[in-house]
Amino acid sequence: xxxxxxxxxxxAALRHNxxxxxxxxxxxxxxxxxxxxxxxxGAVRVARALAGExxxxxxxxxxxxxxxxxxxxxxxIVLLEGVFSPDELALAEHAALTPVVHSRAQLExxxxxxxxxxxxxxxxxxxGMHRLGLTPREFIEAEARLRDCAHxxxxxxxxxxxxxxxxxxxxxxxxxxxxxADFRAALxxxxxxxxxxxSLANSAAILAWPEAHADxxxxxxxxxxxxxxxxxxxxxAKLRPVMTLESTLVAVRELxxxxxxxxxxxxCCARPTRLGVVAIGYADGYPRHAPDGAPLLVEGRLAPLAGxxxxxxLTVDLTDLxxxxxxxxxELWGAGxxxxxxxxxSGTIAYQLYCAVSRVAVEVRDDSDDQ
Numbered sequence: 001x002x003x004x005x006x007x008x009x010x011x012a013a014l015r016h017n018x019x020x021x022x023x024x025x026x027x028x029x030x031x032x033x034x035x036x037x038x039x040x041x042g043a044v045r046v047a048r049a050l051a052g053e054x055x056x057x058x059x060x061x062x063x064x065x066x067x068x069x070x071x072x073x074x075x076x077i078v079l080l081e082g083v084f085s086p087d088e089l090a091l092a093e094h095a096a097l098t099p100v101v102h103s104r105a106q107l108e109x110x111x112x113x114x115x116x117x118x119x120x121x122x123x124x125x126x127x128g129m130h131r132l133g134l135t136p137r138e139f140i141e142a143e144a145r146l147r148d149c150a151h152x153x154x155x156x157x158x159x160x161x162x163x164x165x166x167x168x169x170x171x172x173x174x175x176x177x178x179x180x181a182d183f184r185a186a187l188x189x190x191x192x193x194x195x196x197x198x199s200l201a202n203s204a205a206i207l208a209w210p211e212a213h214a215d216x217x218x219x220x221x222x223x224x225x226x227x228x229x230x231x232x233x234x235x236x237a238k239l240r241p242v243m244t245l246e247s248t249l250v251a252v253r254e255l256x257x258x259x260x261x262x263x264x265x266x267x268c269c270a271r272p273t274r275l276g277v278v279a280i281g282y283a284d285g286y287p288r289h290a291p292d293g294a295p296l297l298v299e300g301r302l303a304p305l306a307g308x309x310x311x312x313x314l315t316v317d318l319t320d321l322x323x324x325x326x327x328x329x330x331e332l333w334g335a336g337x338x339x340x341x342x343x344x345x346s347g348t349i350a351y352q353l354y355c356a357v358s359r360v361a362v363e364v365r366d367d368s369d370d371q
Contacts, residue, residue, distance in 0.1 A: 004248040005280045007357055008334070009041055011049040011366040013240035017223050018053055020238055021206050025213040029055035031078055031199070033220035035064055040285070040354040041224055041243055044071040045364060050223075051075060058218055062088055062097075069095045078122055081132070082106045089113045100124050100158065102132040107142050111149055118153035121146060122199065125186050127159040127179040136182065140189045147191065156216060157190075157198045159183045164204035164212070165228040176205075180212050204228040207235040226339050226350040244334025245357060247280040249298070249326050252318065261315055262307030267292050273306075274318040278330045281312040285357035286332055287346045290314075294345040297331035298324050 021030055032054040038046035047057055047068050056076040059065050061084070065077045082100040083089055086109040092099050093115040101107050102124035110121060123142055126133030134142055139157075146152050161179055166172020183200055187193045199216035201209065206217050207228070221228050224243060227236035253275045261267040261275060269275075276298065282288035286309055294305040296316050303324075306317040318324050333339040339350045346353075 002361060003279055004250070005284050005360040006246050007360045007362045008244040008246065009045065009362060009364045010240070010242050010244070010335075011045070011364060013225055013242045014041075014046060014049055014223060015053065016240050017225055017242070018050055018219065020235075021203075021217060021219040021222060022053075024206055024210070024235060025201065025217045028201075028213050028215055028217045031056040031058045031076075031216055031218045032223060033058045033080075033218055034068070035060040035080065035220075036355050037064075039221065039224050039351060040357045042362065043067060044073075046223075047071070047073045047075075049366070055216075056098075058220075062091055065097050066091070066095060069097075076120070083109065085109075086112070089115070089119070093117065093119060098122060100132075101142065101146075102126075102134065104134070104138065104142075107134075107145070111145060113151065115151050118151050120153040120155070122156045122158045125157065125159040125183060127161075127182045127186070127200075128175060129160050129162040129179075131160075133159060136186045136189070139186050143190045143196070155196065157183075157187055157196050158216075159200050161200065161202055161205055161209075161212065164202060164209055165230070167204075167208040167229070167233070176209060176212075180209070202228075207233060221351060224354060226354070230344075241334050241339065243339075243354060243357070244336075245280075245285070245332040245360070246334065247278050247330050247332070247360075249276045249316075249318075249324065249328045249330060250279045250313075251277040252325055253277070263310065264308055267307040267315070267317075271319065274322065274324075275306060276303075276316045276318045276324060276328075276330075278314050278316060279312070280330075280332060280360070281310045281314055283311045283358070284360050285353065286314060287348060287353065287356070289348075290342075290346040295337060295341060297337045299328050300331075300336060 034043045058078040079099045098120040100122045124133040125139040163172040163175045197215035201212045201217040203222035205212040225239045225241035255269045255273045259269045288309045307315045333342045343350045
């Protein structure tokens with residue numbers, strides 16, 4: 001028998017989440033974000049599952065884009081970080097990719113290229129994130145130069161919201177409103193703003209900021225069924241988890257009060273304790289820094305992590321679950337246990353937990369095509 005650690009991927013839930021984005025932004029086209037191996041869910045399988053419904057895909061770099069093309073994906077693919085050298089523009093032309101231009105250097109590379117057919121381009125404004133993007137003045141000048149470029153295909157204006165995951169009163173809401181206003185002002189400064197499609201909304205903005213939807217939206221985390229918000233949100237509550245990470249108990253031990261568990265003896269038994277050993281660890285993607293008390297589901301019932309996570313194993317306090325024994329199913333996160341809850345307990349975010357999953361067997365299900 002193989003090791004019991006499993007990552008289950010539900011493609012019906014994936015499509016449900018894409019359709020929720022479509023319903024929330026009915027006037028926009030959807031660029032499904034599948035960078036970082038589709039946040040650990042498998043970029044090729046995700047793209048194939050969404051190929052009939054997403055209008056485009058978005059990745060971080062050339063290697064991710066070429067993997068999709070080589071697997072037969074024909075939809076447009078946006079390179080969110082653009083090209084990293086002028087030579088990559090030839091690859092972009094060959095594979096019909098759409099680079100983002102977010103710097104003066106990339107703009108000059110694009111204008112100096114001599115492709116045999118038009119190249120589409122997304123032009124990025126820094127509206128307040130202050131990572132990538134042109135200043136408003138640079139953006140307006142770049143848009144004018146690109147309009148005059150003989151090999152430009154379709155041009156889309158874009159920016160990225162830094163705090164859309166903080167809806168409600170406070171600094172986060174104010175920052176998002178300023179970014180939306182600054183993006184609109186930059187578009188208005190262009191010669192033909194009405195003819196310039198725009199993209200601003202990430203998952204959080206799709207769910208909570210309809211005024212940011214524009215012509216293209218870019219669902220990422222929400223595709224995989226996790227909420228981008230720290231607090232409950234009515235639209236995020238409609239998402240369905242796509243990934244369930246699970247394993248089984250492989251041993252149960254009876255320990256006396258005062259006994260310590262695992263490396264460093266971090267967990268000390270305060271009472272007679274039934275301790276379960278689960279066949280999964282940080283080499284599989286479970287966070288090593290998860291604290292005692294982090295939630296696990298054992299046969300559908302909550303139980304706390306007890307002791308430091310090891311490379312291949314972790315331990316759980318089963319004292320209040322006397323019926324749980326070797327072979328019992330343990331869910332680390334997924335359909336029964338919100339990944340956001342595990343992330344919050346571990347001082348991290350769902351994105352990191354998803355992206356870290358490795359080594360475990362993957363099982364894909366596609367039971368339905370529900371709306």
